[in-house]
Amino acid sequence: MNDVMLPVEAAVWPLGLAAPVLSGIRPDVVADRNDMPRLEPGLAPPCAVPLWRLECADGQPIDARGLLARYWHRRPYAVTLRLACYPPTSTVAEILDEVTIGTTGSWNDFRASVDRMAMRLVKDAVQGGSRGPSADAPAVAPSGPTGWLQRWRRTWRDRLTSEWWSLGSVDAPPEAMLSDALLRDIRWYAPQAGERYLADPFPHPGTGTILCEEMPRIGGIGRIVAVTRAGDRRCPSDLCPSDLCPSDLCPSDLPVLDDGLHHSYPCTFAAGETVYCVPETSIRGGTLVHILSPDRRLTPIAEVAPDARLADPTLFRYQDKWWIACTDLDIGPHDNLCLLHALSPEGPWRRHDKWPVKIDVRGSRPAGSVVMIGGRLIRPAQDCAEGYGAAIALNEVMCLTETTFREVRIGTLRPDPNGPFPNGLHTLTHDGERFWVDGKRIVFDLAGKLDRKLSLARRGRKEH
Amino acid sequence: MSVSVATTRTAPRPRVNAQLDIAKPRLAIYMHDLSGGGIERQSLVIAQELRRRGGDVTLVLHRLRGPLRDQLPAGLRVVDLESRRTWDDVPRLAAFLRRDRPDILVANFDLNNIAALLAKAISLSPTKVVICQHNPLSRSFYATERRLLRYVGLGYRALAPFVSMAVGVSPGLADELHRLGGLPRERTVTISNPVIGPDFARSAAAPIEHPWLNDPTRPLFVTAGRLVAQKDQATLLRALALHLNHRDMRSRLLILGEGPLEAELKALSKSLGLDQSVDFLGFRPDAPAWFSHADAFILCSRSEGFGNVIVEALGCGTPVIASDCTYGPRDILEGGRFGLLFPPGDPVALARAMDEVRSLHTRFPAETLCQRASAFTYDACAARYVEVFQALTPKRAWTAPA
Numbered sequence: 001m002n003d004v005m006l007p008v009e010a011a012v013w014p015l016g017l018a019a020p021v022l023s024g025i026r027p028d029v030v031a032d033r034n035d036m037p038r039l040e041p042g043l044a045p046p047c048a049v050p051l052w053r054l055e056c057a058d059g060q061p062i063d064a065r066g067l068l069a070r071y072w073h074r075r076p077y078a079v080t081l082r083l084a085c086y087p088p089t090s091t092v093a094e095i096l097d098e099v100t101i102g103t104t105g106s107w108n109d110f111r112a113s114v115d116r117m118a119m120r121l122v123k124d125a126v127q128g129g130s131r132g133p134s135a136d137a138p139a140v141a142p143s144g145p146t147g148w149l150q151r152w153r154r155t156w157r158d159r160l161t162s163e164w165w166s167l168g169s170v171d172a173p174p175e176a177m178l179s180d181a182l183l184r185d186i187r188w189y190a191p192q193a194g195e196r197y198l199a200d201p202f203p204h205p206g207t208g209t210i211l212c213e214e215m216p217r218i219g220g221i222g223r224i225v226a227v228t229r230a231g232d233r234r235c236p237s238d239l240c241p242s243d244l245c246p247s248d249l250c251p252s253d254l255p256v257l258d259d260g261l262h263h264s265y266p267c268t269f270a271a272g273e274t275v276y277c278v279p280e281t282s283i284r285g286g287t288l289v290h291i292l293s294p295d296r297r298l299t300p301i302a303e304v305a306p307d308a309r310l311a312d313p314t315l316f317r318y319q320d321k322w323w324i325a326c327t328d329l330d331i332g333p334h335d336n337l338c339l340l341h342a343l344s345p346e347g348p349w350r351r352h353d354k355w356p357v358k359i360d361v362r363g364s365r366p367a368g369s370v371v372m373i374g375g376r377l378i379r380p381a382q383d384c385a386e387g388y389g390a391a392i393a394l395n396e397v398m399c400l401t402e403t404t405f406r407e408v409r410i411g412t413l414r415p416d417p418n419g420p421f422p423n424g425l426h427t428l429t430h431d432g433e434r435f436w437v438d439g440k441r442i443v444f445d446l447a448g449k450l451d452r453k454l455s456l457a458r459r460g461r462k463e464h
Numbered sequence: 465m466s467v468s469v470a471t472t473r474t475a476p477r478p479r480v481n482a483q484l485d486i487a488k489p490r491l492a493i494y495m496h497d498l499s500g501g502g503i504e505r506q507s508l509v510i511a512q513e514l515r516r517r518g519g520d521v522t523l524v525l526h527r528l529r530g531p532l533r534d535q536l537p538a539g540l541r542v543v544d545l546e547s548r549r550t551w552d553d554v555p556r557l558a559a560f561l562r563r564d565r566p567d568i569l570v571a572n573f574d575l576n577n578i579a580a581l582l583a584k585a586i587s588l589s590p591t592k593v594v595i596c597q598h599n600p601l602s603r604s605f606y607a608t609e610r611r612l613l614r615y616v617g618l619g620y621r622a623l624a625p626f627v628s629m630a631v632g633v634s635p636g637l638a639d640e641l642h643r644l645g646g647l648p649r650e651r652t653v654t655i656s657n658p659v660i661g662p663d664f665a666r667s668a669a670a671p672i673e674h675p676w677l678n679d680p681t682r683p684l685f686v687t688a689g690r691l692v693a694q695k696d697q698a699t700l701l702r703a704l705a706l707h708l709n710h711r712d713m714r715s716r717l718l719i720l721g722e723g724p725l726e727a728e729l730k731a732l733s734k735s736l737g738l739d740q741s742v743d744f745l746g747f748r749p750d751a752p753a754w755f756s757h758a759d760a761f762i763l764c765s766r767s768e769g770f771g772n773v774i775v776e777a778l779g780c781g782t783p784v785i786a787s788d789c790t791y792g793p794r795d796i797l798e799g800g801r802f803g804l805l806f807p808p809g810d811p812v813a814l815a816r817a818m819d820e821v822r823s824l825h826t827r828f829p830a831e832t833l834c835q836r837a838s839a840f841t842y843d844a845c846a847a848r849y850v851e852v853f854q855a856l857t858p859k860r861a862w863t864a865p866a
Contacts (some may be wrong), residue, residue, distance in 0.1 A: 046650075076831075089650035092635050137801045137832045178823065408800070411823045 057138030073147030080138035099359035203431030213264035224257035316370035334384035357405035363393030389426035489860035498530035513846030518863035557583035581623035592628035620645035636791035658845035686758035691723030706815035768792035779837035781830025
């Protein structure tokens, strides 16, 4: 990441931000010092000089007293921030950039993420990398009980419970993705909580198996395994461990990827006879494009971003180019979408002109395969406003080139509140016959949590 | 109702209590008449809101006529210029300005704006003139309207020194006032129309009856507007026919409004085989209640200055599909963030947008749409006007709304 040094002349924002006078930023536009855009607390439109202002969607500056406290931990658990440019003497702003970030987490974390995002907006604007106004509507005004109450409730919920994920499938053609009835009849494979859960299902084309992440319920790291629906003639049922077999989902004999690092989200893409796989890896620069053989061996063929930590890398093809959609964990865990492109899966992989192309906690982080349906490029994304993997946003990509990107949200898939997995939906893929999803349920797990704490204490580490 | 109506021949208002009255802002709102159009209705709303904020408001009319006479706020002073043509207003308005000397004269509508500026020029009055532009100045609009309107921009250029502030009801119109009207950027401002009033929620929830309401199996579209060429309901009917061919949705359409093209549109509907899918309801004063029951509201206009009905539909939480005409819908829907836009006069594109009807409520949640509509409340609009007036007459004191 190339950080820029902003010439700072002015005061300090209440949030701890430097409040620079952006001298010499747009030499093509500015003629003399009075025409320089200014970014200072206390200045409000109309102003005699061009004014840049960091504000919320309702036009209030983000350093307005009590503003952030009103948003913190309250519905819709998202706040839209924008960098607005007011021409001299005007009260009508041009939106240079707009992001929507989550408001959950601790108060300090929230303020830090606002600070970080504000600095990013200014930095990108200075470098000419502003994204313009978002294609989606800004987050609505906050509502509900005070954030402290909700924060307290969630803290205790996290102390007493853990997440249980499982896979489900729905028999439907790909076109049904745009139907509001898509997820009415999900067949869940492991509704009862056990020691290890499965998530992030991706089909292994031509084999009838599903690659997914297998993760201990508490602690530990994930690995990639393959599973087959029980009853399928390829199911090696004699190899099923007892805790997974009752789920009607049989694991393969050996894990597909288990090298001591955390792996998840084994995104697959078939091009002719070749199947590519790009699993998520926890370490910086660990994202690799592999060729996946029919016997589930992975052969790395390209490094994607040696200097970045990428989450949920999703490989797809669009207009003779190969693309990887992902989330850059250095920018934020759930709220950004970054793109890389290459002429072939072997690379070299280049970053999109805008990095990230989108910052919106309600629909940026990838959530399954990008597919073309009826000439429309549909990209599932995670709606993490209410929590990690709370719902799936379906976005239609309207414009995608090396320098531009625009997508609009066309629908939302929410978990069935009365179903066995009412707390989240995280991935949506299709294997040619059926959709695969993974669902989240919060389970009471005091013993597991205590055990985890004790084991960490014994090793002298803190839980994060 | 105690409406005091004065004419130009009446005696000037006595100057009583001049010392006590000195800080009270005195405003005159000039418009054509009280016909039932959106501009007249909004001017009355603004007059009332400004009075609530301590303004001494006089309504000056080219002619006191029209159905809105019954809705004149109680106690509002009205001056009837009793003119036959708009140009006749000029000397009479000039006489009013010389005699009454309001701090600010707010003029509405294209030709009335010109008349107000001419009156200001010949009256030598210190009154500051604020013109309000509700329609585009560009060719795209006047192609469908009176030929005389094409010279409005030229008139603004010639009379620019007399314009203290020009209000465009959308950012595009404010930009046109600068580009085509020759007004300096610092003397143009955008103030949206006041659409959402305090009783809006009640009118949106008013009970209505129709056999097509509350049938979840058949999507229901609603449109509202005069049945004239500008509103282009013919394209909507053609799009509906295409939409019904595309999808097995059996959607239906309710058309609110009346106008000279009613017979023609009914014939078109019949020729397209839409008899069972379209119902012409005529003018309905309770339009928001109909919008509330729709799966989507459609506006198909070839040109719009603003588009109040779009705001009303948003206020009901109803998704909007609107033509992307030069101004208005694009500004209200923020380029598609709060509703679908399609090219004007393109039935294929509109049909494609109508095909999305099932997903519109998840794509545009009602809460988001209502929040967008809240930018167009009476209160928000009046506050913007007061900001402008305060800047023009800093010695006058406005109060908080009563």
